[in-house]
Amino acid sequence: MARGVRAWGCAALLILALSTMATLAPAQEAPAPAVLVADEIEVTRDRRLIARGNVEAFQGNTRVTAQAIEYNPDTGGLTITGPIILDDGAGTRILASQAELSNDLQDGLLSGARLVLNEQLQLSSVQMNRVGGRYTQLYKSAVTSCHICEGDTRPPLWQIRARRVVHDQEEGQLYFDDAQLRIRNIPVFYLPRLRLPDPTQERTTGFLFPEIRSNSLLGTGFAVPYFITLGDHRDLTLTPYLANNTKTLEFRYRQAFQRGRIILQGAFSDDQLQPNDSRGYFFGAGEFELNRDFVLQFDFEAVSDDAYLSDYSYAGKDRLDSQIQINRTRRDEFIRLSYINFKSLRDDEDEDVLPSDVIEALYERRFFPSLIGGELRLTAAAHAHERPSSVDTDANGDGVVDGRDLVRFNVDAEWLRTYQMGGLQMQTQLGLAGDVIRVSDDSVFDDGDSGLAPMAGLTLRYPMVRASAGGVRQFIEPIAQIGWIGGDGLSVPNEESTRVEFDEGNLLSLSRFPATDRRERGWAVAFGGTWARLDPDGWSASLTLGQIVRQEEQIDFSDTTGLSGTTSDFLLAGQLEFDAGLAVSGRTLFNESFDVSKAEVRGDWSNDRLNVGGSYIWINEDTDIDLDSPIGELTFDGGIKIDRFWSANVDWRYDLELGRAATAAAGLTYTNECVRVGLSINRSFADSTTIEPSTSLGLTVSLRGFAADTGEQVVTRSCGKQAK
Known part of the structure; x- marks a missing residue:
């Protein structure tokens, strides 16, 4: 019916x-x-x-x-x-x-109307008018994004009361007359006119919510961001920051292009820390796709003085690097051309004697010739760096590098082929390299040197796999390599390979120097093995052990590299993973007497509520690299979800040699469907003549409902005992 x-x-x-x-x-x-x-x-x-x-x-x-x-x-x-x-x-x-x-x-x-926008923002009123399907006008209105239970007489956590609210559905804007911001029904702020975006807006011009900042050097103040849309693909954010000891204007400009994007940000300050100087910084970065698969990338960094970034907690860098680069990556080809400018912010470094301008070019190509089989690799590289000083290195007779400049050219041709003989895998390697290095402003090394370096290598592997019940598999692979690089070492200064690392990644390399300004010479044998256990339902582990024996000592390897002498230290590296979320990895170098030159361990554990991680690093003293005392450091970082709404995080770094913390930070956040409140504290224990220790406090409050959906999972408070 x-x-x-x-x-x-x-x-x-x-x-x-x-x-x-x-x-x-x-x-x-x-x-x-x-x-x-x-x-x-x-x-x-x-x-x-x-x-x-x-x-x-x-x-x-x-x-x-x-x-x-x-x-x-x-x-x-x-x-x-x-x-x-x-x-x-x-x-x-x-x-x-x-x-x-x-x-x-x-x-x-x-x-008796209530307007709900995008399932986030609620506008309640005594009376509501609709005009043309575009405008909705509400009288004696209350606006909030907090969940309100039926029959609950308690006021929401926050609300905006207004005599009149007009919603422009086409423009996505809310206009308030005689607006009051109330916290638990207590008026805390009043504006005769107020405009806010509705939740459907992704970008709109207007004020963002302010931030309270407290710094032991700058005092307590407010930062009030103002966001300006400049069309569909550009925007500008200006943030006045006023505190007891500073007047600062921060800015950020972003623009998207059809084939790239840029971002510019910085700040200008007039403060009491350096009252007679204008202070500021300017960072910029961009990336553009060019024709024929080339990509242009650039970033530049500039600051008025060495302490500015640290004083304002804008960045933790102690060296700035500005770079412009063009590169192309294809399956069998790589091209890169770059220019880098370095600027040191360390008080113990002289800018005039540092290689501040660096130009590099690299071309790599590989072929697969059918006539001889295998893979043929061709590499051409060029490098040049210049110091501002023109003083001859030997002028003072103290061996200190003052004005030395260097230009390097390298050409490498290498042929590799792998043979399988039953379970034995054999890889051959033949190559020839040509090196030309020119040195100026250094009478000790005259004009530089050049030479050829033929090379050959044979690597043997015998992988073995054993499978057992339950899907557990064990893998053992003994490895051995004999390698040779001929020619005489070039009589040039060590400008680029001053820091050498020995790890499982270069155990089977013919030369372990990070740059081609020098190469290992003579015969060398590398041997070791890898063991791994893979359990799909339990724990998994891997372990690598290796050592290198040479015909002759390489004088450019310092003690802490683990490669000095004719016999290297033992390399031991491994990792351990459990299904419960625990993962541990580590690496160490030690000699026959078990004296450790380097060690590092990292551990992480996580579950649905908690994630923690920590690391330990230790490096022995090494005067060859200006390390007069050992380095020992502990770090810890973690976060916890206290309940559905509260979360906390910590970050801590401790210097074992100095016996004190280097940095410490903590944060506490409350988030629900209508508000996000964040409290943070950061402490820097600086030890410098230009940078002072400082403590920073930050408080941010964001009212939800006036911004686009960010995709973040938000917990809504429920009216019953169970969470929604």
Whole structure:
């Protein structure tokens, strides 16, 4: 019976809508007719249509549900009895108790109304007007994104009370008259006029929520960001920062192009730390796709003085590097050309004697010749660096590098082929390298040197695998390599290979210097092995052990590299992983007497609520690399989800040799559906003549509902005992 009534009601309304359209002038475009369905529909003698019981009205994408709807053909209006739910299909929903609307549902008056935007922001009012389907005007309104339970008389965590609120649905803006920000119904801020974006907006011009900052050097102050949209692909953020000892303007500019993007950021300050100097910094970066698969990348960094970045906690860098680079990466080819400028912020480094300007070029190509098989690799490289000083290195007779400049050219040709002989894998390697190095402003090394370096290598592997019940697999692979590099070592200074690392990545390299300004010479044998255990349902582990024996000592390897002398230290590296979330990895170098030159260990553990990690690093003293005392350091970092709303994180670094912390930081965050509050503290224990120890406090508050959905999972407080 109900189905027949609803079908009859639709037909009656359709006839009524057609008769209404016939009264319109021919030149006017008639709106799409509204359609009603209900449990009961009545047409009175004066042609009024009354629908009662589970009423639904549709007009375009707009949908209304109510208890009763009355249509007046004389006025073309609808009288709706609630509870009413009006949904426009675009994220806007209106709830009301009574309404008088036009037949297209775009204009009218609603009583006891509540507007919900994008399922985030709620606007409650005594009375609401809709105009043209674009503007919604609310009187005596309260706005919040906090979840409000039915029958709960307690005020929300925050709300904005206003005499009038206008929502411009087309522009996605909210306009407030006589606005009050209230925390638990206590007024804390008043503005006669206020404009805020609605949740549908991704980018719009306006103020962002302020941040409270407290710094032991700068004092306590406020930072108030102002975001400016400059079209669909550009924006600018200006942030005045005022504190007891500083007046600062921060900025950030971003622009996206069809084939790239740039970002510029910086700050300008007038403070009491250096009252007679203007201070600031300027960082920029960009990336662009060029023709023929080339990519242009650049970044530049500039600062007014050595302590500025540390004083304001903008960055923890003690050396700045500005770079412009063009590169292309293809399957069998790589090209790179770059220029780098370095600037030191360390008080114990002289800028004039550091290689501040560096130019590098690299071309790599590989071929697979069918005639001889295997793989042929060709490499051409060039490097040049210059120091601002022009003083000859030997001028003072103290061996200190003052003005030395260097230019290097290298060409390498290498052929590799792998043979399989049963379970034995044999890889051969033949090559020839040419090196040319020119030195200036250094009479000790005259003009430089050049030479050829033929090379050969043979690597043997015998991998063995054993599988057992449960899917557990064990892998053992003994390895051995004999290698040779001929030619005489070049008589040039060690400018690029001053820091050498020995690890499982270069155990089987013919030369372990990080740059080609020098190469290992003579015969060498590397041997060792790898063991691994893989358990899909339990724990997994791997272990690598290796050592190198040479025909002759390489004088450019210092003691802490583990490669000095004719016999290297033992290299031991491994990792351990458990399904429960624990992972440990480590690496160490030790000699036959078990004297350790380097060691590092890193451990991490995580689950649904907790993630913690820590590391230990130790390096023995080495005067050859200006390390007069050992380096020992402990680090710890972690985060915990205290409950559904609270989370905390810590970061700590401790210097074992100095016996004190180097840096420490902690943060506490509260997040729910309507607010995000973050409290942070950072402590820097600086030991420098230009940088002072400092402590920074930060407080940020963000009211949810006035920004686009970021995709972050947000917990909504529930009205019952269970979380939503």
